[in-house]
Amino acid sequence: MSGANLRAMKPSFEFSSALTVWDAKPNVFLLPVPPDVGASVRDVxxxxxxxxxxxxxxxxxxxxxxxxxxxxxxxxxxxxxxxAAVRLAESIELDDTVTATIQLV
Known part of the structure; x- marks a missing residue:
């Protein structure tokens, strides 16, 4: 089975959260994945x-x-x-609520 077919079998999840920065490195921007989505990821x-x-x-x-x-x-x-390239392309700034889809690979 090809890698593309294996990827197609993995689940995806959508969530929205506010963009924040990592306290230890303020130039690193992060979206917190909600606990319910995190639990679903851990179940896979x-x-x-x-x-x-x-x-x-x-x-x-x-x-x-x-x-x-x-x-x-x-x-x-x-x-x-x-x-940064994504934040620029999508006009995302600190504290903006962002909707993301993650596909497990």
Missing amino acids: PIQPRGFGAVAVVVTIGGSTWSTSLFPSSSHDGFWLPVK
Whole structure:
């Protein structure tokens, strides 16, 4: 089975949350993945990456890219990093509520 077919079998999730910055590195922008979505991601049998990261393909507006979700110690969900090119392309600023779709890979 090809990689594309395997990806098609993995679930996707949509959520909305406010863009924030990482306290330790204020130039890193993150979307908090809500706890209910995080629990659903954890329920999928996948091979986690280092530090419990989960590989995903993300879509926000017209932008799609590959990244990883990182477990959050401050809430029961994950953090989704949003790179500068996406923030610029989608006109996203700090504290904006953003709708994202994540596809597990």
